[in-house]
Amino acid sequence: MLSPLHQVAPKTFSNYIEPFFGGGALFFSLNPSRALIADSNPELVNLYTSVRDNVAKVLRFLEPFENDEDLFYQVRALDYTNLEPEHAAARTIFLNRTCFNGLYRVNKSGGFNVPFGRYKNPNIFPKENLIAASAALQNARILLGDYKDILRENAEPNDFIFLDPPYLPVSEYADFKRYTKEQFYEEDQVELAEEVERLHKMGCHVVLTNSNHPLVHDLYDKYEIKVHKTKRNISSKAKTRTGEDVIVVAKPYKKIFLREVPKPTSGQTLLYPSTRYMGSKEKLIPYIQDVLSNFEFDSALDLFSGSGVVGYLMKSLGKKVITNDYMAMSSTFSKAMIENNGRKLSAEKLDQLFERQNNTDCFVEDTFSGLYYTDEENRVIDTVRWNAKQITNPYERSIAMSALIRACLKKRARGIFTYTGLRYDDGRADLKMSMEDQIRNATKLINGAVFSNGQKNRSLNSDAMSIRTKADLVYLDPPYFSPLSDNEYVRRYHFVEGLAKGWSEVDMQWHTKTKKFKSYPTPFSSRSGAYDAFNKLFYKFRDSIILVSYSSNSLPSREEMLSLLAKHKRQVDVIDIDYRYSFANQGNKGSNIKNEVKEYLFIGY
Numbered sequence: 001m002l003s004p005l006h007q008v009a010p011k012t013f014s015n016y017i018e019p020f021f022g023g024g025a026l027f028f029s030l031n032p033s034r035a036l037i038a039d040s041n042p043e044l045v046n047l048y049t050s051v052r053d054n055v056a057k058v059l060r061f062l063e064p065f066e067n068d069e070d071l072f073y074q075v076r077a078l079d080y081t082n083l084e085p086e087h088a089a090a091r092t093i094f095l096n097r098t099c100f101n102g103l104y105r106v107n108k109s110g111g112f113n114v115p116f117g118r119y120k121n122p123n124i125f126p127k128e129n130l131i132a133a134s135a136a137l138q139n140a141r142i143l144l145g146d147y148k149d150i151l152r153e154n155a156e157p158n159d160f161i162f163l164d165p166p167y168l169p170v171s172e173y174a175d176f177k178r179y180t181k182e183q184f185y186e187e188d189q190v191e192l193a194e195e196v197e198r199l200h201k202m203g204c205h206v207v208l209t210n211s212n213h214p215l216v217h218d219l220y221d222k223y224e225i226k227v228h229k230t231k232r233n234i235s236s237k238a239k240t241r242t243g244e245d246v247i248v249v250a251k252p253y254k255k256i257f258l259r260e261v262p263k264p265t266s267g268q269t270l271l272y273p274s275t276r277y278m279g280s281k282e283k284l285i286p287y288i289q290d291v292l293s294n295f296e297f298d299s300a301l302d303l304f305s306g307s308g309v310v311g312y313l314m315k316s317l318g319k320k321v322i323t324n325d326y327m328a329m330s331s332t333f334s335k336a337m338i339e340n341n342g343r344k345l346s347a348e349k350l351d352q353l354f355e356r357q358n359n360t361d362c363f364v365e366d367t368f369s370g371l372y373y374t375d376e377e378n379r380v381i382d383t384v385r386w387n388a389k390q391i392t393n394p395y396e397r398s399i400a401m402s403a404l405i406r407a408c409l410k411k412r413a414r415g416i417f418t419y420t421g422l423r424y425d426d427g428r429a430d431l432k433m434s435m436e437d438q439i440r441n442a443t444k445l446i447n448g449a450v451f452s453n454g455q456k457n458r459s460l461n462s463d464a465m466s467i468r469t470k471a472d473l474v475y476l477d478p479p480y481f482s483p484l485s486d487n488e489y490v491r492r493y494h495f496v497e498g499l500a501k502g503w504s505e506v507d508m509q510w511h512t513k514t515k516k517f518k519s520y521p522t523p524f525s526s527r528s529g530a531y532d533a534f535n536k537l538f539y540k541f542r543d544s545i546i547l548v549s550y551s552s553n554s555l556p557s558r559e560e561m562l563s564l565l566a567k568h569k570r571q572v573d574v575i576d577i578d579y580r581y582s583f584a585n586q587g588n589k590g591s592n593i594k595n596e597v598k599e600y601l602f603i604g605y
């Protein structure tokens with residue numbers, strides 16, 4: 001059972017507590033730096049205390065013992081409470097090593113009553129083991145007592161508590177519960193489950209083992225239960241030795257902690273060049289960071305990465321990041337600044353971007369003439385995209401393309417391509433700056449955001465529904481579905497998405513005024529599609545911490561989202577963020593009415 005137990009042990013914790021210590025196999029293999037171990041069996045507690053405090057003396061008492069039946073019964077008859085502690089400890093070891101099947105069983109008055117084992121060559125003098133055990137025990141407090149008292153007096157949030165109680169018998173003959181003279185009945189199992197609940201609520205990480213008995217499943221059904229085949233050493237009949245045991249894992253219950261005023265974004269995260277992008281979470285970064293700080297995770301998947309700002313936050317936090325978006329422009333951003341751990345675009349290569357080649361195709365000049373930019377600007381766009389295509393290093397190429405895309409977004413009023421001409425031109429500095437200066441400026445910012453976090457990060461460009469990658473934490477920020485407005489990214493950003501894809505593999509709608517292409521299909525464009533997609537994604541990532549961004553004017557509603565998530569995750573929480581969109585209401589152009597929309601962060605773990 002050790003290897004599955006290691007798998008469910010928390011990576012970090014304050015104190016290790018094991019109140020049904022017995023042989024303490026997990027303690028000895030984990031070797032925790034701070035531990036409290038306890039048992040209600042005074043003989044066992046004396047054994048570990050003596051081994052910890054004076055192993056040399058225990059060894060001196062142990063050495064003369066021999067595997068002899070008469071000696072066994074003589075020693076068994078001794079009342080250990082009359083012996084020196086180290087002598088009593090040596091007696092316990094001797095009896096355990098020579099008795100039948102290594103059993104521990106006592107009679108009503110607490111006397112050891114297992115018969116002699118008749119083994120050929122038992123190891124009565126495990127000197128090295130005892131010395132190693134003594135070393136491991138140096139960091140442990142050892143207490144005698146009932147598990148409930150031990151836990152009530154000592155357990156604290158963030159402790160790792162391992163409970164290996166007397167198991168529920170799986171058949172009427174398999175009686176493993178007579179560990180001490182007090183028996184462990186069904187009522188005790190119920191009481192133990194109540195204690196597990198208390199510890200879990202308090203914020204402890206609890207792992208419990210027991211037999212694969214229906215009552216165990218009833219008592220612990222709200223936690224994770226893993227069934228394992230085991231070889232149990234206690235039963236004498238070989239054929240009943242294999243059984244099934246369960247491991248119950250109750251991860252600490254968390255009240256998600258959020259500061260009233262979140263810490264402002266700082267350090268590396270601030271270096272991400274801000275891009276105006278529909279649904280960008282740039283303003284929510286401090287809240288997202290606050291929520292993330294409640295969890296331990298090594299890898300993160302930003303499944304709908306958009307501008308890439310959340311993926312970049314996670315990269316800044318040192319995580320191994322995988323980003324995905326079905327828009328090529330999004331994955332170009334994250335290739336340049338998240339996957340890329342060091343390549344920058346040199347000043348020389350930047351200059352070369354503006355050198356016109358004879359063979360430049362004039363796709364933008366020809367197709368979009370008079371629509372979004374001046375002829376001269378279109379010429380710069382064609383020159384740069386043609387030269388960027390020739391760059392062989394994928395990271396340098398993605399920097400050049402990200403810079404071009406960013407420049408095009410900046411030089412467009414409202415940053416979108418659903419209208420043509422110069423409507424909405426409010427004379428902002430960004431619109432006045434030349435296309436070339438915008439591209440140079442963007443390159444500087446993107447180069448400045450490139451850094452290594454020591455991880456192998458990846459930028460993917462697929463449909464979220466078909467992604468197979470797993471991660472410890474998955475962030476889901478899909479398009480918000482609302483019956484009142486459309487959420488089509490491709491329609492808004494077709495021009496820059498076309499740039500990123502070189503207009504290849506897109507279905508051009510030549511008849512349209514905007515010269516857009518057909519949107520990619522996504523389940524988030526209909527109500528039932530969105531419900532179904534959330535359900536599928538929550539199921540797919542049921543083993544990860546799931547963080548979802550959604551807003552109050554979208555469907556599924558807050559309550560629906562909570563119950564969808566609760567179908568797949570044990571603990572579900574939501575954080576409401578009062579957040580006023582900075583964009584004016586579309587129907588009220590020029591007025592100051594702001595959308596009062598709440599942003600939600602749902603967390604399932």
Ligand SMILES: C[S@@+](CC[C@H](N)C(=O)[O-])C[C@H]1O[C@@H](n2cnc3c(N)ncnc32)[C@H](O)[C@@H]1O
Binds near residue numbers: 277278307308309330
């Ligand atoms: C709300 S935005 C994400 C914003 C991002 N978190 C940010 O901070 O910039 C939603 C993203 O989902 C992408 N998307 C929509 N449907 C998708 C699908 N089926 N697979 C992958 N990405 C999709 C869109 O391209 C868009 O970038």
